[in-house]
Amino acid sequence: MLIIEFICSAFILFAIYLACSCLWxxxxxxxxxxxxxxHVKRRALKLALKHTDAxxxxxxxxxxxxxxxxxxxxxxxxxxxxxxxxxxSPWPYRFAKLRTALKGKRVRVRxxxxxxxxxxxxxxxxCYLHPETxxxxxxxxxxxxxxxxxxxxSFPIPEWTAIAREDVAGVVNIPIFIYKINEKK
Ligand SMILES: C[S@@+](CC[C@H](N)C(=O)[O-])C[C@H]1O[C@@H](n2cnc3c(N)ncnc32)[C@H](O)[C@@H]1O
Numbered sequence: 001m002l003i004i005e006f007i008c009s010a011f012i013l014f015a016i017y018l019a020c021s022c023l024w025x026x027x028x029x030x031x032x033x034x035x036x037x038x039h040v041k042r043r044a045l046k047l048a049l050k051h052t053d054a055x056x057x058x059x060x061x062x063x064x065x066x067x068x069x070x071x072x073x074x075x076x077x078x079x080x081x082x083x084x085x086x087x088x089s090p091w092p093y094r095f096a097k098l099r100t101a102l103k104g105k106r107v108r109v110r111x112x113x114x115x116x117x118x119x120x121x122x123x124x125x126x127c128y129l130h131p132e133t134x135x136x137x138x139x140x141x142x143x144x145x146x147x148x149x150x151x152x153x154s155f156p157i158p159e160w161t162a163i164a165r166e167d168v169a170g171v172v173n174i175p176i177f178i179y180k181i182n183e184k185k
Contacts, residue, residue: 018091025089028113030130033066033092036153040168041070044176045077047166048124048151051178054078058123061086063114063137068096070126075107081124085109086117120144128153141181150179
């Protein structure tokens with residue numbers, strides 16, 4: 001009985017610590033490490049596939065990869081792609097690293113601020129970020145090569161024109177935006 005009580009207490013304490021750590025890092029990230037809903041993720045990938053080739057050896061980035069779920073889905077869809085995730089929050093980063101470990105060098109997770117990353121050679125950029133972060137990222141997106149694709153879940157890149165938009169109906173309507181470099185206005 002004492003052991004069970006000890007395990008339960010340790011589990012609760014760890015959960016509290018985890019929540020506090022995520023909240024603390026939310027100050028920089030502006031958003032909690034909440035994963036995109038599975039059905040929204042599926043629709044985003046389906047939409048991205050209309051504008052890309054699943055068999056191409058793309059370089060793909062998840063800007064703010066959270067717990068790594070999107071990276072794994074991207075790796076399943078784009079079998080020859082190299083996928084990199086950037087995450088600022090330590091626990092989601094550790095979890096994503098663990099989750100993607102079996103994928104080898106094809107899927108990498110970095111604990112790094114996305115504003116310090118060089119993404120200029122990437123072909124596909126996936127993000128589910130705060131609108132203010134997307135606004136600040138615009139100069140970074142400007143460095144992308146022509147033809148690079150940006151998939152943004154929930155929020156648009158301010159003042160940019162998407163080449164495609166899909167609204168995923170549910171309790172709340174969640175839009176997905178696709179941008180192509182050089183096709184923006
Ligand atoms: C809403 S979650 C999305 C997680 C995952 N990409 C998905 O779609 O399921 C956004 C993530 O971006 C991370 N993030 C936000 N700003 C960041 C930054 N400047 N550098 C690195 N990670 C950041 C947050 O910590 C959070 O885990």
